[in-house]
Amino acid sequence: MDELSLNEEIKIKKLFDLASENFEKNNFKISQNLYQDILRINPKHPESYFNLGLIFQKFREFNKAKESYEKAIKIKPNYLDAYNNLGLTFKALDDLKNAKYCYEKVIKIDPNYINAIFNLGIVFRELGEFKSAINCYEKVIKIQPNFEKAYNNLGNVFKKIGLNNQAIICFRKALKLNANSIEAQVNISNVYISQLFNLKNAVNSSQKALKMHHEKSQFINQSISLYRLKHDVQQAKYLFSKKIILPGVDTFIETGENILNRKENIKKNINSHKKILLKKDEINSLLPFFKTNYVYKTSHITSGCINPKKNWKDIENEYFSNPKQIIYIDDFLSNSALGELQKFCLRSKIWVEERQNNYLGSFSDKGFASPVHLQIAIELKNKLPKLFGGHRLGRFWAFKYDSSLGKGINIHADFALINLNFWITPDKFNKKKNSGGLKVYDTPAPKDWTFQKYNVNADEIYKLLKNNKAKCKNISYKYNRAVLFNSDYFHETAQIDFKDEYEARRINITYLFGDRLSK
Numbered sequence: 001m002d003e004l005s006l007n008e009e010i011k012i013k014k015l016f017d018l019a020s021e022n023f024e025k026n027n028f029k030i031s032q033n034l035y036q037d038i039l040r041i042n043p044k045h046p047e048s049y050f051n052l053g054l055i056f057q058k059f060r061e062f063n064k065a066k067e068s069y070e071k072a073i074k075i076k077p078n079y080l081d082a083y084n085n086l087g088l089t090f091k092a093l094d095d096l097k098n099a100k101y102c103y104e105k106v107i108k109i110d111p112n113y114i115n116a117i118f119n120l121g122i123v124f125r126e127l128g129e130f131k132s133a134i135n136c137y138e139k140v141i142k143i144q145p146n147f148e149k150a151y152n153n154l155g156n157v158f159k160k161i162g163l164n165n166q167a168i169i170c171f172r173k174a175l176k177l178n179a180n181s182i183e184a185q186v187n188i189s190n191v192y193i194s195q196l197f198n199l200k201n202a203v204n205s206s207q208k209a210l211k212m213h214h215e216k217s218q219f220i221n222q223s224i225s226l227y228r229l230k231h232d233v234q235q236a237k238y239l240f241s242k243k244i245i246l247p248g249v250d251t252f253i254e255t256g257e258n259i260l261n262r263k264e265n266i267k268k269n270i271n272s273h274k275k276i277l278l279k280k281d282e283i284n285s286l287l288p289f290f291k292t293n294y295v296y297k298t299s300h301i302t303s304g305c306i307n308p309k310k311n312w313k314d315i316e317n318e319y320f321s322n323p324k325q326i327i328y329i330d331d332f333l334s335n336s337a338l339g340e341l342q343k344f345c346l347r348s349k350i351w352v353e354e355r356q357n358n359y360l361g362s363f364s365d366k367g368f369a370s371p372v373h374l375q376i377a378i379e380l381k382n383k384l385p386k387l388f389g390g391h392r393l394g395r396f397w398a399f400k401y402d403s404s405l406g407k408g409i410n411i412h413a414d415f416a417l418i419n420l421n422f423w424i425t426p427d428k429f430n431k432k433k434n435s436g437g438l439k440v441y442d443t444p445a446p447k448d449w450t451f452q453k454y455n456v457n458a459d460e461i462y463k464l465l466k467n468n469k470a471k472c473k474n475i476s477y478k479y480n481r482a483v484l485f486n487s488d489y490f491h492e493t494a495q496i497d498f499k500d501e502y503e504a505r506r507i508n509i510t511y512l513f514g515d516r517l518s519k
Contacts, residue, residue, distance in 0.1 A: 004041075004042060008041055008042070011041065012038050012041055012042060012045065015034050015035075015037055015038050015041075016034075016035075016038060016047070016048070018034055019031045019034035019035050019038070019048075019051065020051070022034065023051065023054070023055070028055050028058055028059070031051070031055060032052060032055050035048040035051055035052050035055075036048075036052070044075050045075075046071075046072040046073075046075040046076040046079055046082070047072075049068045049069070049071045049072035049075070049082075050068070050069065050072045050079070050081065050082050050085070052064075052065075052068040053065045053066075053068035053069040053072065053082070053085055053086075053089070054085070056068060057085070057088070057089065057092075060092075062089050062092045062093050063093070065085075065089045066086065066089045066090070066093070069082045069083075069085055069086040069089060070086065073086065078109055080106050080109060080110055080113055080116070083102050083103075083105050083106045083116075084102065084103065084106050084113070084115055084116045084119065086102045087099045087100075087101075087102030087103045087106075087116070087119055087123075088119065090102060091119070091122070091123065094450055094452055094453050096123050096126060096127060096450065099119075099123050100120065100123045100124075100127075102116075103116040103117075103119050103120035103123065104120065107120065112143055114140055114143050114144055114147070117136050117139050117140050117143075118136065118137070118140050118147070118149070118150060118153075120136050121133045121134075121135075121136030121137045121140070121150075121153060121157075122153065124136060125153070125156075125157055125160070126450060126451070130157050130160060130161050133153075133157050134154060134157055134158075137150045137151075137153050137154035137157070138154065141154070146177050148174045148177045148178050148181060148184070149174075149183075151170045151171070151173045151174040151177070151184075152170070152171065152174045152181075152183055152184055152187055154170045155167040155168070155169075155170030155171045155174070155187055156187060158170060159187075159190070159191055159194075160515075164191050164194075164195065167187070167191055168188060168191055171184045171185075171187045171188045171191070172184075172188070174187075175188075180212065180216065182209055182212045182213055182216070182366075185205065185208055185209040185212055186209045186365040186366055187365075188205050188209075189202065189205035189206040189208070189209050189364070189365040189366070189369070190364075190365045190395065192205050192206075193206065193364050193365065193369060193374070193393065193395075194392050194393050194394065196374060196377060196378055196381075196393055199371055199374050199375075202369060202374060203369050203370060203371060203374070206364060206365055206366065206367060206368070206369035207295055207367060207369070209365060209366045209367065210293060210295065210350060210352070210366050210367030211293045213352055213366060213367075214291050214292065214293040214349070214352075215291065215293075217287075217290055217291045218287070219278055219283055219286070219287070219290075221275075221277075222277055222278050222280075222283060223275040223276060223277050223278060224275065224276065224278060224286075225274065225275050225354060225358075226260070226274050226275075226276060227358045227402055228354055228360070229256055229259060229260060229276075230260060230402070231351065231360060231400070231402070231502075231505075232252075232256065232289075232290070233252070233253060233256035233257060233260065234502035235346075235349070235351075235502065236249050236252050236253050236256070236289060237253055237502070238346060238347075238502050238503070239294075239347060240253065242347065244294070244347065246289060246292045246294055246349075247288050247289065247292050248285075248286075248287075248288030248289035248292065249289050251285045251286075251288070251289070252285065252286055252288070252289035252290070254285075255282055255285040255286055256286065259276070259278075259282065292349065293349065294347075294348065294349045295344075295348045295349070295350065295367060295370075296343050296344045296347040296348045296370075297370075298340040298341075298343070298344055298370040298371055298372045299336075299340055300371065301334070301336045301337055301340065301372060301375065303334060303336060304334050304337075304379065305333060305334055305336075305337035305372060305375045305376045305379055306332065306333060306334065306337070306376060306379045306380065306383065307331050307332060307333060307334050308334060309331075310329070310331070312383040312384055315327075315329060315384065316384045316386055316387050319387060319484060320386070320387075324442045324473070324486075325485060325486040326440050326442065326473050326483075326484075326485040326486070326489070327483075327484050327485070328475050328481055328482060328483045328484070329481065329482040329483075329484060330478060330480070330481050331480055332422050332480050332481065332482035333376070333422070333424075333480055337372055337375075337376065338424060338480055340370075340372045341372060341373075341424055341509070342424055344370055344372070345362075345398060345400070345424065345507050346502075346503060348362075348367070350362040350366075350367040350368055351400055352366065352367070355399070355409075356410070357408060357409070357410065358402055359399050359400060359401040359402065359408060359409075360399070360400045361397055361398070361399050361400075362397060362398050362400075363395055363396075363397040364395050364396045364397060365395060368396070368397055368398055373396065376511070377393045377396070377511060380420070380511070380513075381393075387418065388418065388513050391417060391418065391513040391514035392513065392514060392515070393511070393512075393513055394415075394416050394511075394512035394513060394514070394515070395512060396509065396510060396511040396512065397509070397510055398507055398508065398509045398510075399507070399508055399510075400505050400506070400507050401496060401498070401505055401506045401507075402505065408492070408493025408494075408496055408506075409492055409493045410458055410492060411441075411458050411461050411462065411490050411491070411492040412454065412455045412456075412461075412490065412491070412492070413444070413445040413454045413455070413487065413488060413489065413490050413491070413516075414487045414510075414512055414516075415451050415487075415512075415515065415516050416487040416512035416513060416514055416515065416516055417486070417487055417488075417513060417514030417515065417516060418484070418485075418486070418487055418512070418513040418514055419483075419484070419485055419486070419487040419489075419491075419510065419511075419512060420482060420483075420484050420510065420511040420512075420513070421438060421482065421483045421484075421508055421509070421510045421511075422480070422481060422482035422483070422508065422509055423437075423477055423478065423479060423480070423481055423506070423507070423508050423509075424479070424480065424507050424508075424509065425479065425498065425503075425504065425505065425506050425507050426479050427477075427478065427479045429498045429499045429501070429503070429504035429506075430477055430497075430498055430506075431497045431498060431499060432495075432496075432497045433476070434476045435476060435477065435494055435495055435496070435497065436476065436477035436494060436495070436496045436497065436498065436506065437474065437475045437476040437477040437478070437481075437483075437493075437494050438474075438475050438483050438491055438492075438493060438494060438508075439472050439473070439474050439475075439491060439492050439493075439494050440472070440473045440475065440483070440485050440489050440490075440491045441465050441470040441471070441472050441473075441489055441490045441491065442470055442471050442472075442473065442489060443464065443465055443468045443470035443489070443490065444486065444488030444489055444490075445488055445489075445490065445516075446464070454490070461490055465490065470490075474494060476494070477494075477496075477506070487512060487514075487516065488516060493508075
């Protein structure tokens, strides 16, 4: 290409500044068009290719991002930022080998390029090369002692290899750097929960993480999902009916119902993930209750949480003698434990995770923890020692579904050895008696698949199941029924159709034990 004229250089500078300004304002499409205008004038402008890569990453168009970064590098061979972001793109495409190559290329040119060292640590951890991951994070901290995220990631590797005390030290250092780090507090609660010997610490650390979440709660971009608002209004009314009067509850109910009853919102379908913009006065009315932290305190249960009338040795034998290791257990919990869990799930303001198919989640490390939850895990280990005794308790959680929603969790496998899933919503609310449960496929996730691949890529999963002629065990929904299976197996929620009432929302609780081998 001929040399650029002075007018072309001036025009490129103006376009680049305008594109960068729009990028900062999140006007990504405008910014994209401007960078492409630059490349029509000068096809060898590496910064425009780099910034296009950033935009494609924002839109999760990773193959286009990869192509843009590669073009930038071809023009500017030692473009370290482009190599680092190319590594991030390969990671997003589940190509850890090439991601590793990119980060190592950057570090070879600049041994102190902190982001590449940090990102290389993430790749090593996913590859199961924990010693190398630790070396990366320790190097990052040596270069930048106040790198909070590095302490969190280093702590998670220590936890992974069983060095819990070192993990706690790392997480506390992260909290010292940032007293508002919910991530660090969540990590601390994860360690205490997995240990199962200081139950008070485990519950308190989990509740502290939830409290921190509520204190920081806000309506992002002044908006809220309609299905989320519907749930929260229903819960506020339920709490009020139980004489649990929380700050701002009456205003929250009035304002929330007015928003949900607007014609334009009804047309959008209040069960949808559609977000609506809130007016300033609406935000001021909703926020006090929205930020309020409230968790039901469970009663102490002396008679046992998992059903004391069951012969648990027989159930353990049934699991091991089953060639596919997929069984279900009816009347799983004692009546006392079941009642306390129901109250906990209906009354506690713990439903803070919004999920893709319009259902809400609550996790053990951020509020979904009580003495009853932990006692269930302890009793499982004691009464089924061959099955659970030798395995670490991982996370446990609950998902709550809109009663009129037809779809639950997409197909996936979990990063664990054993999956225990049980249901606590009474049968009288289920409109389709032989449905609403769980579909478990008897083909495991391949050992060389990463967590992302066996949790996100539904098309690849269904293709694998078809090629392996996988059989599906469809376990229908039943109140107080537990499903126990090898966590390597792909599974998904069967179609659900429950009554459209707050107490009728389908709630499933999942416990994971043991660790699946890393790729």
